[in-house]
Amino acid sequence: MSENEKKWYVLRVASNREDQVCESLNKKVQLENLEDIIGRIIVPTKKEKRVKAGQARVYQLKIYPGYVFVEMEVNPDGTIPEKAWFMIKETQGVGDFIGSGNKPSPMAPIDAEKMLAAIETAKEQPAIAIDFKKGEQVKIREGPFENFEGRIEEVNSQKGTVKVIVTVFGRPTELELEYWQVEKGS
Numbered sequence: 001m002s003e004n005e006k007k008w009y010v011l012r013v014a015s016n017r018e019d020q021v022c023e024s025l026n027k028k029v030q031l032e033n034l035e036d037i038i039g040r041i042i043v044p045t046k047k048e049k050r051v052k053a054g055q056a057r058v059y060q061l062k063i064y065p066g067y068v069f070v071e072m073e074v075n076p077d078g079t080i081p082e083k084a085w086f087m088i089k090e091t092q093g094v095g096d097f098i099g100s101g102n103k104p105s106p107m108a109p110i111d112a113e114k115m116l117a118a119i120e121t122a123k124e125q126p127a128i129a130i131d132f133k134k135g136e137q138v139k140i141r142e143g144p145f146e147n148f149e150g151r152i153e154e155v156n157s158q159k160g161t162v163k164v165i166v167t168v169f170g171r172p173t174e175l176e177l178e179y180w181q182v183e184k185g186s
Helices: 018-031 082-089 109-122
Strands: 007-013 038-042 045-052 055-062 067-072 094-097 137-140 149-156 161-168 171-178 182-184
Touching: 007 018, 007 109, 018 038, 018 067, 018 082, 045 109, 137 161
Parallel strands: none
Antiparallel strands: 007 067, 007 094, 038 067, 045 055, 137 149, 137 182, 149 161, 161 171
């Protein structure tokens, strides 16, 4: 059985148990010599930077909470090989595959590519969690334009900045500010 015959399947798992299930499945695959049937088992995550009280922390967040992705080969009729089925189903925290009965539905190749691309993108610099949207009214709370009110024109989560349009001397002026320098307006 060759590697390129394996497809990605989605496994529902108990909430907040994704990492435990992934680790257990990886160990069981090795112990039971199922590497020819089961390939990669992953929990896609992304890094997110949050600033609270002036302290920046990076968090690992699950891209798809409650799911584990399994790359595996199934029988010609679409069923999971019996050894793999029991190994997966007997793992604590495992729910069921997306699909019906013991015939899981493979992810569409384009969806699998998107999921794998999301993992690659997440390896880059963490995005900053910014709770603002374009067009939203905000008030500047720090800096030379403190207490000015304006409208968000652009949000850059990679840099942690927002562009705000404020009126200065009757003219619209664009300011680029750190996201923590603004708060939601009234």
